Amino acid sequence: MSTTASAPTETSATESLELDALIIGAGVAGLYQLHQLREQGLRVRAYDTAGDVGGTWYWNRYPGARFDSEAYIYQYLFSEELYKNWSWSQRFPGQPEIERWMHYVADTLDLRRDIQLSTMITSAHYDERADKWIVRTDRGETITTRFLVTCSGMLSAPMSYLFEGQGEFNGPIFHTSRWPKEGADLDGKRVAVIGVGATGIQVIQTVADKVEHLKVFIRTPQYALPMKNPTFDESDVAAYKSRFAELKETLPNTFSGFEYDFEHVWADLTPEQRNDLLEEIYENGSLKLWLASFGEMFYDEEISEEISEFVRRKMRARLQDPHLCDLLIPTDYGFGTHRVPLETNYLETYHRPNVEAIGVRDNPITRIVPQGLVLADGTLHEVDVIVMATGFDAGTGSLTRIDIRGRGGRALKDDWNRDIRTTMGLMVHGYPNMLTTGAPLAPSAALCNMTTCLQQQTEWIAECIRYMRAHDHTVIEPTLAGEDEWVAHHDETANATLVSKTNSWYNGANVPGKPRRVLSYIGGVGVYREKTLAAAAAGYKGFQLS
Incomplete structure (x- = not known):
């Protein structure tokens, strides 16, 4: 090689x-x-x-x-x-x-x-x-x-320039997708993380024990699932490699391109059986609960609410604190209609004395000043470093x-x-x-x-x-009629789901003025x-x- x-x-x-x-x-x-x-x-x-x-x-x-x-x-x-x-x-x-x-x-x-x-x-x-x-x-x-x-x-x-005054900040501002190759020294610093999507979660759970103080600015909470991430030994590697032919055959044909697929019908199971299945899949420690439990969660609001509440219960049991639950557990959209992150002790991170959760949905960040971030009510949060996990x-x-x-x-x-x-x-x-x-x-x-x-x-x-x-x-060029036909099929498919009814980057809602369509x-x-x-x-x- x-x-x-x-x-x-x-x-x-x-x-x-x-x-x-x-x-x-x-x-x-x-x-x-x-x-x-x-x-x-x-x-x-x-x-x-x-x-x-x-x-x-x-x-x-x-x-x-x-x-x-x-x-x-x-x-x-x-x-x-x-x-x-x-x-x-x-x-x-x-x-x-x-x-x-x-x-x-x-x-x-x-x-x-x-x-x-x-x-x-x-x-x-x-x-x-x-x-x-x-x-x-x-x-x-x-x-x-x-x-x-x-x-x-x-x-x-990346959505990098979102706040007035970013150029005035005394310290470094890092967007997660433009992290310096040489790394960034956060040890002992007062750090702000803006955003709690999949990327923000990974940053928060990783740096919390290294920084002096971590301020997390939360607008839209996420349904987060615990990741189980075992180390592979030689037998594990040999086992997955032996599945090459199987994976080559199955992955291109599943709903999500993952190895698992939707195999269960909600109406065919009793409430007890559904809960047992959700518990079993939850313990898998992957995205399987999202991509291979019950496909009806994307279409039926009642089923979506039941599965969403299942995940909320899991999160409440770990967070315990009512204030943290209000900030970090979604209630206004269904599980799976936004990107679902995996995490490792992310929720427990907020129990650390050096971590502060700050809600900005109703009191948004209005500008960045040399000392830090200013909210709509005038509150100044002084920090040394700003990390923008603000998406794309x-x-x-x-x-x-x-x-x-x-x-x-x-x-x-x-x-x-x-x-x-x-x-x-x-x-x-x-x-x-x-x-x-x-x-x-x-x-x-x-x-x-x-x-x-x-x-x-x-x-x-x-x-x-x-x-x-x-x-x-x-x-080669698509015909206008051919494109119209695909767009109509795409929209009919998307609009039948609950995904189209929520606000997220899935439909461009994070970019002001962007035409709305499930992407x-x-x-x-x-x-x-x-x-x-x-x-x-x-x-x-x-x-x-x-």
Whole structure:
């Protein structure tokens, strides 16, 4: 295995590089997409803003960052050798180990020679006369490419500048997804954490015993499930590796791309049987309660309330303090309709004398001053460091922050500011030969094991390009009618669920002015796979090829 493979030669500002395909991103999707297109003999290069490969696992190196998908399913399944030659140390390993795995993949497949790092794609304009994309970078380079493939991530555009006066603060402000590679010294400091989503929870439970004082600013509480994270010995590793063929067969066809699936019907069980099953699944210490207990929780308000109350009881028993329960246990949305975090002694962290829980739903942060944070009632919270676990402009942000222009100069940012639309999350009408992964209206980030979903999407794209070349096509674009049909199906599916009735990043509610639409396809990973493969098998129904 080579660990010193050279990067590609950079293009000078006066040169124009010609490619068959340009990939934006060198994370889970980008690495596999590069491998597949290179196997076809294409001239292809991946570009990434980061200093190394890894995507989300390069950027998210904050304290406590780790998987909440089981490690043995968060893997590529196209190669048994690649799968079995890497061994995980835990069920849910931490970021340093995950980043090493990403390096292992890039080096084993010799991908680095076709990856240009520390390079931001600033614009991509479609040339209708040449039927090619003209792409420019922050280094002044110009690249011409037949296909533009975006693997830029569902959660990669951080919400970093949210408060007036951030530039006035005397200390450092860290967004969790831009944590410094050299680390940050929090020991003995007065630290504020803004946000208690999945990321905030990991930070809070990790740093509480290291800081002098921790102030946690809580707007929207979360239904948190305890993580059970055993260390793997040799027999554990051998056992999961022996399941490679089973996992390869089952993961792409389950509801969420995880190894477990919904097997029980609420109405078929007595109340006692339901409770026993919930207790059993809860003890699994994973996301199984969310993704494989009762699917009816997403549709039926009474069932949702019963399961939500089951989780609330578990949280109340651990928190005990009524004030903490009011701040940290949700009551205004149902379990599973927001992202469900896993945690390790997170709730008990609030019992520490150096941890302070501060509710900001009704008394929000209004500005940041040199000494700290000021709330609406004028209260000043003095701190030395601010950690912003404030989330992302999900689904759209990674692409709308690039100047992407399609037919007639139409701008993707403008189009998506009016209405967030795609065709199967794989293309957008008006943007020929731009193929997308992890995009809106595909399974991505929400209710989806990302490696399962991204593998499927990149494979569809690779096969599409193979088909076009075999049939002498140079351009593919979704028809307006085809896109309308997919958007209608997506909305019908999403609007039948309780997910569409809550406010979270799942439907863009965290970004002021963002058009409201459930961003991820939630009809099931297996169902989505069937629909995309059926479209391809029908000669790419809903798309126009020329």
